[in-house]
Amino acid sequence: MECLYFSASRCRSCTLMTVPYAQQLQSKVEDCKRLLADFPDLEFLPAQASSEQGFRNKAKMVISGTTDKPTIGILDAEGRGIDLRNCGVVADQLRAVFPLIERFIHELKLIPYDVPKRKGELKHVILTVSDTGSVMVRWVLRTKKHFVALRDSLPQFLEQLPRHSVVSVNFLPEHKAVLEGEEEIILTRRTTLEFGLNGVPMHLRPQGFFQTNSEVAAALYRQARQWINDANPESVWDLYSGVGGFALHCAAEDRTVYGIETSTEAVEAAETSAKAMELDDIHFKAQDATEFALGAGWAPEAVIVNPPRRGITADLSTWLNGSDVQQIIYSSCNAKSLARDLERLENYTPTLARVMDMFPQTNHYEVIVKLERKAA
Known part of the structure; x- marks a missing residue:
């Protein structure tokens, strides 16, 4: 796209503004593959493209x-x-x-x-x-x-x-x-701004976090829901759950879902959505993700993690390795910390990955990875 602010050097926030979009997307896939090159069993699905302009909500x-x-x-x-x-x-x-x-x-x-x-x-x-x-x-x-x-x-x-x-x-x-x-x-x-991604009502409070690209966020949630439904677990934890996007998308009849998030406002927003969807077996709790996992006393069949850029903690990785969790879905905005965490999760094999272009015109991107527990 053409940007007069960029051309006039008034704003350089979009560092890839002059790079054709197809080339931007390909370079992000190549960067992600390079950072995750130590996992030979990892297959990359086609990247999720975004609108080139007007995408920021x-x-x-x-x-x-x-x-x-x-x-x-x-x-x-x-x-x-x-x-x-x-x-x-x-x-x-x-x-x-x-x-x-x-x-x-x-x-x-x-x-x-x-x-x-x-x-x-x-x-x-x-x-x-x-x-x-x-x-x-x-x-x-x-x-x-x-x-x-x-x-x-x-x-x-x-x-x-x-x-x-x-x-x-x-x-x-x-x-x-x-x-x-x-x-x-x-x-x-x-008091909340309502979104309707994929038909799922989601609520944002003023100081809450929501993905800045609604189009790609909807695709991200669909991908996670597909992988969860393919495995059809009876129980799922959504750690670092924010306003509950993954948890709400993966809720289903005869499935217990927990969303864990430190922000009380985000938890309140997620609970508003769950009530609107009339979901009975979905539970949100304001707590640190690692603290919750180590103190829960039980493990679900599947875990979704969507941590901040620093990734998940070493203690959470250790707990996951020693747990009965069969599948992990890891959504990351930082492929470098993701690579480190995948190395720590030694009892799991990363099998599928997909780059989600949440941030066109910049070098940043999201990537979602599916991990399966290795056979004993």
Whole structure:
């Protein structure tokens, strides 16, 4: 795709912007095969491609400039705003909200934060769009100076947003390179943004995590569900379960499913989805994945792991090796830590892998691997 911001060197976040997409995808497959070359029995399925543009369902936009002339985008090396409201990788539904954001900055006289001077109030606007078209808008403020104005303007703001949208205000008083603070106040009656991937209702709370590419996330969940259903286990654990994507997709009659996640908000969102699906034998718990496994006192037939970039812990690998778990499905956003963990899981054979291109125009990708326990 063509990006004028990239051509003008205003934004270089998408490092592969000038590389043809087919070549991008092939290089990611080759990189993954190279990193997992020590597993000769591993067969690679065709990679899951993505749309080249408009694929990002989330936009984390820095607000800079002035009340009369705000920039919505990123900061340069000197801390000055670069406007990226026409960014081509951001979903069209989100780009359509940017003029509304600017309008309310004008009307409410919101003061953009000046990073070099450490003055101002409005730091970021974080937007997420679901596959239903609803959006979540999170205003990130330094203090509560503008909170009343934002709260009182909610009816007029919601009139301009799609139905079932969510609006909140987050407070980030510190001067540091993070996007959000701990305190969040949801202004709307609706508290979660609902997705419907593959017909499975999934809920996202303001501080929760959701894959940034809905199209490829849906394919990722379908792949895991297929492998689980092929093995047809009676019990499944989804460790590092987030809002329950894998667990909810793999739930079935006569199958016990547990989702384990440290974030209490993500667990609440997953429980909302399970209730909507009228699932009785699916259970979500806010706990560390390794701690849960070591203390459970029993093992399921199959385990799904979707850890952060650092991978799973050595203790969890040891527990899995000594357990009765017959199948592991490992979804990874870092093939380097994945390779290390597959080496640790010495009692399992990686058999199938598939690169999922969650992040076009960059070197990053997701990969999902199926492992089978070796015969005794």
